[in-house]
Amino acid sequence: MEEQNENQINIELSEEVAEGVYANLAIITHSSSEFVLDFIRVMPGVPKAKVKSRIVLTPEHAKRLLAALEDNLEKFEAINGRIKIQNEPTGFPMNFGGTMGQA
Numbered sequence: 001m002e003e004q005n006e007n008q009i010n011i012e013l014s015e016e017v018a019e020g021v022y023a024n025l026a027i028i029t030h031s032s033s034e035f036v037l038d039f040i041r042v043m044p045g046v047p048k049a050k051v052k053s054r055i056v057l058t059p060e061h062a063k064r065l066l067a068a069l070e071d072n073l074e075k076f077e078a079i080n081g082r083i084k085i086q087n088e089p090t091g092f093p094m095n096f097g098g099t100m101g102q103a
């Protein structure tokens with residue numbers, strides 16, 4: 001039998017969690033002891049949006065998450081090209097930049 005490294009963690013991912021939750025808006029707040037990341041799904045024509053997932057992190061883990069995201073973005077852009085960010089006014093466009101549909 002192979003010996004497990006003392007620092008190795010066995011991580012379990014349930015089928016429900018593996019499906020993921022789609023979010024197109026994130027709101028980040030913090031206090032002196034924690035960072036709170038709220039992930040929200042905003043849909044066109046729906047005036048109310050619910051938080052779909054909330055993650056609470058210590059400041060140290062928030063900084064580690066930032067470093068991991070930066071590293072992964074660099075790797076992604078090296079393979080797929082630079083990610084373009086549109087210069088939009090602050091706020092979230094309820095029509096997602098397209099025309100509003102009519103029935």
